Amino acid sequence: MISAVRISKKVVRRLMLEKQGFNKRPNAVTKNDIYNTVERLGCVQIDTINVVERAHYLTLWSRLDTYDKKLLHELAYKDRLLFEHWAHAASYIPLRDYRYYIRSMKNRRDKMEENVKKWGGGDTSILEQVLERIRQEGPLGTKDFEHSRKGPSKGWWDWKPAKIALEALYGAGILLISHRENFQRFYNLAERILPSWVDTSEPTEEERIQFFVLRTMGCLGLIKASNIRKYYLPWSMSLRRTSRQLQVTLNKLVEENRAARFDVEGDTKPYYCLIEDAGRIQEIEEGDFKLNGVRFLTNFDNVLWNRDRVKELFDYEVKLETYIPKEKRKYGYYNLPILKGDHLIGRIVPKMDRKSRTMIIHSVWHEPWFKPDETFENAFNEAMESFARFNGADNVEIREEKPRIG
Secondary structure, three states, rough: OOOOEEEEEHHHHHHHHHHHHOOOOOOOOHHHHHHHHHHOOEEOOOOOOOOOOOOOHHHHHHHOOOOHHHHHHHHHHHHEEEEEEEEEEEEEEHHHHHHHHHHHHHHHHOOOOHHHHHHOOOOHHHHHHHHHHHHHOOOHHHHHHHOOOOOOOOOOOOOHHHHHEEEEHHOEEEEEEEEEEOEEEEEEEHHHOOOOOOOOOOOOHHHHHHHHHHHHHHHHOOHHHHHHHOOOOOHHHOOOOOHHHHHHHHHHHHHHOOOEEEEEEOOOOOOOEHHHHHHHHHHHHHHOOOOOOEOOOOOOOOOHHHHHHHHHHHHHOOOOOOOOOHHHHHOOOOOOEEOOOEEEEEEEEEEOOOOOOEEEEEEEOOOOOOOOOOOHHHHHHHHHHHHOOOOOOEEEEEOOOOOOOO
């Protein structure tokens, strides 16, 4: 076997940012630009936290700048070019990829009654009751099902039986998300939602695995086998492959001339990219790379999903502190990493005061090695103006509440 070309981690980092769409910003964002961004990312994670705009909106804003958020909803719920399902957690996914998710839906269907028994108190008849109402009435949300709770709520996952049934049926692909109102899901029968053009034939297992391996390369550029299981999470996607088994698939793709293998400095594991990206790697190695300005990233951004990879390539610690006790936080409840060029150089701690239409920045943190200069400050201020505008803020208030805010 001919030894692989050795490249720097800088090239891996830069190719990933290009594949993730950070190097191209349209002058005026169209619906097509939004769709193409979701397509190139494979999926966009949906999250409920709304300290500022929710994560799925911010992931697109970081790449596109200000756009009309209604266009994303139209793509998903009117045009039916995107659908909601489990990919990397709950996500928007191009509907053209639907057939590759059928296996994970079936896996959930096999465990559906078992899970409803576990979480819903043992009565699986609720599944048919919920289905029958939707058959008769059309799209329904959780609020359409009455429930008398016994005792106080026990938290986020203390769902009423109908909600448990809706989620189980949705995970199994029997129901899909029809639309959202004030972020609340409305469910309908899958056959009523799927357009006639959608391919619903189930691929072979080998075709399915190859699809997600190739998809991950297309989204991240250069990858190791273990990176695949961090992009499409096993508990979401049911790839049912270990990293060692995925390595076999990567080797096969190289043999078929569909992927290229590279060695990376400081790493004993080989990296792989799509064969069409191999030439671009040499160009980046020779200095052909340009990424101007400053971007703010949500910690739910695709680039940051794999914390080990971020540490390896950027020497940066992802710190999502939302779910840890207040007294253990260093930065605050919600922070956004700062991307400058191909480096993560710090983070901001924002909070949108919607009543006063003010974007409050509780603190700005820089990595110890980074020294801000005038060029950075200008780019930072420009990004902050865009960020505030996208969040509907008329004013920005920057504070310095270190070392910790709640």
